[in-house]
Amino acid sequence: MKELSLNILDIAKNSVKAGATLVRISLNTDERGILKLLISDNGCGMSEEILRGVTDPFYTTRTTRKVGMGLPLLKMAAEQTGGTLSITSSVKEGESGTILEASFDTNSIDCMPLGDIASTVCVLIAGSPEIDFEFTDESPKGCVELKTAEIRAVLGEGISLAEPEVQQWIEEYIAEQYKNLNSI
Numbered sequence: 001m002k003e004l005s006l007n008i009l010d011i012a013k014n015s016v017k018a019g020a021t022l023v024r025i026s027l028n029t030d031e032r033g034i035l036k037l038l039i040s041d042n043g044c045g046m047s048e049e050i051l052r053g054v055t056d057p058f059y060t061t062r063t064t065r066k067v068g069m070g071l072p073l074l075k076m077a078a079e080q081t082g083g084t085l086s087i088t089s090s091v092k093e094g095e096s097g098t099i100l101e102a103s104f105d106t107n108s109i110d111c112m113p114l115g116d117i118a119s120t121v122c123v124l125i126a127g128s129p130e131i132d133f134e135f136t137d138e139s140p141k142g143c144v145e146l147k148t149a150e151i152r153a154v155l156g157e158g159i160s161l162a163e164p165e166v167q168q169w170i171e172e173y174i175a176e177q178y179k180n181l182n183s184i
Contacts, residue, residue: 003115004037004104007077010070011039011100012124012133018043018098022132025121027114029139033106034083035114038099045096046089054087074102081108118174121146122167129161135174144177146170 008025015023020043028036046054055075075085083103090096104111121135125148132152137144148161151170159166 003113005115005117005120007070007074008037008039008117009120009123015039015041015043015098016128016131020097020131022134024134027137029106031140035104035106037102040097040099042097045091045098047091051087051089055085077112078102078104080110081105118171118178121174122171125170126162126167141181144174144181146174
């Protein structure tokens, strides 16, 4: 993948497939340029056996193909910049879910660009409007945030987050926050 936002989309879609009702996506870039990515969910989790194999490109639980490249490519992307990738998961009832943490040195020549993260968040919400997504992007300039539970509370029942007008508002809301950060 050429952009981190596409990796984020792939991983968050896996959270949705795992039955998550809440997916948190957090980006945090410090003053040294170290980007920390955290994606957590409350889905069904992964067994120890699956967890051991998820960063192997020739391991997949899918029946439609024999390779799974999303996590191996993300791990390679992090390590190429001097960063790391770790995944923890639980299948215990009441505690199930998965947490992915990755770090990237954005000053490295090998660091891929973040890409269009605003569109990625919008696609996730439109594709699974019933799921709560929490998105945060923090940097020394400030913070961009979006919580679909808050939007849903304002809209009330009967209005889907997938409605074109709602999607347009979400996209504009995120874009405005990034624009305000970049004007600082």
